[in-house]
Amino acid sequence: MTVPRIQLNDGHSIPQLGFGVFKVDPAETERIVSDALEVGYRHLDTARIYGNEEGVGRAVAASGIPREQLYVTTKLWNDDQGTQSVHDAFDASLERLGLDYVDLYLIHWPSPARDRYVETWHAFEELRDSGRVRSIGVSNFLVPHLERLLGESDVVPAVDQIELHPAHQQPATTAFAEEHGIAIEAWGPLGQGKYPLFELPEVADAAAAHGRSPAQVVIRWHLQRGHIVFPKSSTRARMAENFDVFDFELGEAEMQAITALEREGRVSSHPDEVN
Numbered sequence: 001m002t003v004p005r006i007q008l009n010d011g012h013s014i015p016q017l018g019f020g021v022f023k024v025d026p027a028e029t030e031r032i033v034s035d036a037l038e039v040g041y042r043h044l045d046t047a048r049i050y051g052n053e054e055g056v057g058r059a060v061a062a063s064g065i066p067r068e069q070l071y072v073t074t075k076l077w078n079d080d081q082g083t084q085s086v087h088d089a090f091d092a093s094l095e096r097l098g099l100d101y102v103d104l105y106l107i108h109w110p111s112p113a114r115d116r117y118v119e120t121w122h123a124f125e126e127l128r129d130s131g132r133v134r135s136i137g138v139s140n141f142l143v144p145h146l147e148r149l150l151g152e153s154d155v156v157p158a159v160d161q162i163e164l165h166p167a168h169q170q171p172a173t174t175a176f177a178e179e180h181g182i183a184i185e186a187w188g189p190l191g192q193g194k195y196p197l198f199e200l201p202e203v204a205d206a207a208a209a210h211g212r213s214p215a216q217v218v219i220r221w222h223l224q225r226g227h228i229v230f231p232k233s234s235t236r237a238r239m240a241e242n243f244d245v246f247d248f249e250l251g252e253a254e255m256q257a258i259t260a261l262e263r264e265g266r267v268s269s270h271p272d273e274v275n
């Protein structure tokens with residue numbers, strides 16, 4: 001199965017569908033990520049705060065898959081913002097992952113109360129220049145945070161990873177990102193199981209029409225909207241289901257009906273409140 005790639009603004013590209021490991025138990029991460037790699041995923045999304053970078057690294061090492069065929073993202077936690085702490089935190093993440101570079105490093109949250117994300121971004125530029133990070137980006141940045149970053153740096157983030165699913169589409173942030181060449185990564189693409197997306201008739205009807213599951217319909221909606229997604233599942237059958245989305249297509253009316261589900265249905269915290 002060939003996963004399409006999304007071209008980033010820095011010359012690199014990223015597999016559009018990957019596997020996320022938020023809330024994957026560190027003790028089980030190696031097995032779960034090994035399953036995901038066997039299913040066919042080649043893009044993995046972790047973070048220091050998930051506590052499972054080591055398990056991700058062990059699964060990558062055990063897989064024997066050549067490094068250049070894998071795409072690995074990790075993220076800087078809020079209390080590591082600041083110049084020296086970025087370098088220290090990055091070194092520690094790389095060591096836990098057992099890698100000599102990561103494909104994408106993200107500022108996990110803007111954490112505006114700290115007022116250090118611009119300084120942090122300049123340290124990210126240094127990491128990119130060092131070659132140990134291929135692409136740098138941000139996460140949970142809304143328009144005011146992006147505007148400030150763009151005003152104080154010449155380096156535009158390659159991606160912004162934000163909560164995004166049919167009930168919470170963040171139109172202002174996605175429009176700003178598109179205008180500035182920032183790719184959108186949709187976290188919580190299935191509503192984290194907290195928003196009852198799968199029962200909505202617009203999703204359920206499309207699933208029935210295509211003989212697919214509601215989760216596959218929602219993932220397909222993301223892909224056709226151009227988002228980068230990495231649904232998480234601890235269950236191998238669901239990993240396979242979520243990966244098996246490249247042999248059907250939602251029609252225009254189905255896409256529109258799902259897009260009309262926007263409800264400002266945020267299931268997690270507001271970015272200004274995570275400090």
Ligand SMILES: NC(=O)c1ccc[n+]([C@@H]2O[C@H](COP(=O)([O-])OP(=O)(O)OC[C@H]3O[C@@H](n4cnc5c(N)ncnc54)[C@H](OP(=O)(O)O)[C@@H]3O)[C@@H](O)[C@H]2O)c1
Nearest residue numbers: 020021022045187188189190191192193215231232233234
């Ligand atoms: N940057 C950030 O601040 C941030 C925040 C949150 C997440 N993320 C990233 O985004 C990734 C994905 O988001 P997420 O993990 O929060 O939520 P998600 O992928 O939207 O949803 C995961 C939930 O959906 C269930 N699920 C998965 N596939 C399913 C299927 N086919 N049918 C029914 N249920 C299914 C999973 O249960 P089972 O595991 O039991 O299958 C789990 O409870 C994360 O893993 C992480 O890498 C980033």
